[in-house]
Amino acid sequence: MGSKKTLLALGFFLILGVMSLVGSEVKASSPQLKITPELKEKFPMKPHHEKLAFKCVDCHEGQGDDPENFKAIDDKGCLSCHKTKQYLADRLKFMDALHVNPHNSIHDGPKLYCDECHFEHKKSENMCLSCHSNDVKIWMRPTP
């Protein structure tokens, strides 16, 4: 009699345990443009974006399916993930102490267009260098 009760209790907990394991959701797959090695070479991505396994359409949304016709996504596109220019400026606050924060410079404040320096599919260009050609490298790393 006692063992029957024990069995019942055990079974109850076993079922509860199994139930807690179930419930992982099925992943939805979305149609996507296939990223071929050729495409990757033609439009290389920045390593920090590459690591996140983005698809073309994650940025180039609603721009068709031909990469040749994709357009730059402008500030609005960048900031849809990167929040605001002020937020980006604040992340480099330590540079403000010496007035060398590229996102909050004494010339432009937090107002520059993203693509004045940053390019996703080619090498970025640090605009500060056009005047401060010698000292920029001691203030900051190459523009990501």
Add this chain to the structure above:
Amino acid sequence: MIKKIFLIIKSNILLTALVGVLVGLLSSWILYEGLHRTSGDKFCVVCHEMKPMVAAYENDVHGGAGKTGIKVTCATCHLPHENVIAYIATKARNGVVEGAIHFFGNPDKIDWQANRANRQHFVKDEACFGCHTNYRTNESISEQGRKMHEHYASLEGTKNEIGCASCHAEVGHKGLRSMLNYYKPEYEFYKGKLDKKKEEAEKKLAEDLKK
């Protein structure tokens, strides 16, 4: 002797069960209290080399800087929660390793900035979801945010799997990069020039830890 104890147990089955329950409850309670009292900023900072991290944490919503002042403990985000054995094992191992580094190692040699690249391993996603349960459907999150959260979910279990902190770079520690620079500048150029900022930060941290 053993036979005698066995006999006593057999004749007092109810009492033995009661004692067993009490012992079980007591040890659970000790474990619970032990784990919880050793999971917050005030305790962890004693041995762990993490002053700049705590200073940045106190400035973050997760560190009590939000409107409600609610604080999440260090262990909530940084220890695995899949099962209690892994939780305790990680806690014990980290405690020993970090304590050893603090007392016998050379903490000044640690490159905090470089270690930030591993942030997705330091932050346990299941801990994030413990509070942010509806991160995929919450309509207060921007449309792009929800889209990216779907992207995150679609990568789960693949070789490209990412973590919450892969994108949420300074989550839990607002202004972490700057704070680390106040303590140990990334570039020669800043050396000695940010000491005032460090002083301010240390003063605020001391006050925050007293609270």
